[in-house]
Amino acid sequence: MSADRKGGSANRMFATANAAGPQGVDTMSTTEGVGSSPIISSTKDIYTILRLLMLKSVRPEALVDNPFKMIGKDWMLVTACTRKIDEDGNVINGRANTMTASWGGVGILWNKPVATIYLRPTRYTKEIIDQTDEFSLTVLPEKYRNALNYCGSHSGRDEDKFRAAKLTLDFMNDVPWVKEGRVVLFCRKLYAQEMDPNSFTDEKICNQNYRKNDFHTMYIAEITKVLMETRDTK
Numbered sequence: 302m303s304a305d306r307k308g309g310s311a312n313r314m315f316a317t318a319n320a321a322g323p324q325g326v327d328t329m330s331t332t333e334g335v336g337s338s339p340i341i342s343s344t345k346d347i348y349t350i351l352r353l354l355m356l357k358s359v360r361p362e363a364l365v366d367n368p369f370k371m372i373g374k375d376w377m378l379v380t381a382c383t384r385k386i387d388e389d390g391n392v393i394n395g396r397a398n399t400m401t402a403s404w405g406g407v408g409i410l411w412n413k414p415v416a417t418i419y420l421r422p423t424r425y426t427k428e429i430i431d432q433t434d435e436f437s438l439t440v441l442p443e444k445y446r447n448a449l450n451y452c453g454s455h456s457g458r459d460e461d462k463f464r465a466a467k468l469t470l471d472f473m474n475d476v477p478w479v480k481e482g483r484v485v486l487f488c489r490k491l492y493a494q495e496m497d498p499n500s501f502t503d504e505k506i507c508n509q510n511y512r513k514n515d516f517h518t519m520y521i522a523e524i525t526k527v528l529m530e531t532r533d534t535k
């Protein structure tokens with residue numbers, strides 16, 4: 302079978318799975334924005350496709366994960382991509398990067414579902430997020446712990462971390478995300494503010510965390526879409 306035919310059949314598989322989505326779950330197309338046609342060439346590809354079949358779009362309230370565990374223990378990947386607008390007004394995606402984060406939150410603000418992340422000034426990911434409005438937060442199954450450690454200890458300034466950590470980058474409506482995720486939050490930046498040393502009401506926290514004056518910037522972002530694995534395979 303040609304590569305094209307294989308890609309076509311994988312796309313049909315997506316369509317079938319979407320049509321048969323469980324009740325109460327928003328309709329979602331796993332193919333929506335899943336840019337490249339999936340070509341099955343290895344066991345890893347098959348595994349990734351099966352995982353994608355299990356990802357459904359749900360409302361933020363349907364998220365079953367405990368946020369303390371999901372962010373603080375499982376950790377998440379913050380993924381963003383530089384973007385340019387060409388002379389004809391077309392959006393051109395540039396370089397994507399991802400980094401591990403374990404400080405953050407989810408909740409409600411300004412009557413919107415929001416996610417909050419905190420980035421130190423040295424992070425390449427911060428440089429990208431400062432230039433773009435959108436990013437994603439991806440929570441991976443436990444078997445990707447090494448990949449998370451890698452993305453939390455190497456900078457995308459120096460290398461392609463997706464390749465090094467064997468993670469698959471994809472785009473949903475131009476927003477980059479990591480295909481191996483079991484939960485993905487797509488976020489649109491609403492507010493960014495660097496922490497102010499004068500605003501700490503407990504000085505100890507400031508002294509312990511910011512000896513180099515490398516204060517986090519807090520980003521509050523609207524959660525515009527949630528993908529959640531419908532069967533827990535952790």
Ligand SMILES: Cc1cc2nc3c(=O)[nH]c(=O)nc-3n(C[C@H](O)[C@H](O)[C@H](O)COP(=O)(O)O)c2cc1C
Nearest residue numbers: 400401402403404420421424425426453455456457
């Ligand atoms: C478990 C873990 C959690 C982390 N959480 C954060 C975080 O919340 N904010 C942050 O700025 N850096 C955090 N880091 C550090 C960044 O992931 C790390 O500096 C990374 O190399 C930055 O990559 P970049 O330069 O490609 O953006 C964390 C690292 C690990 C291993």
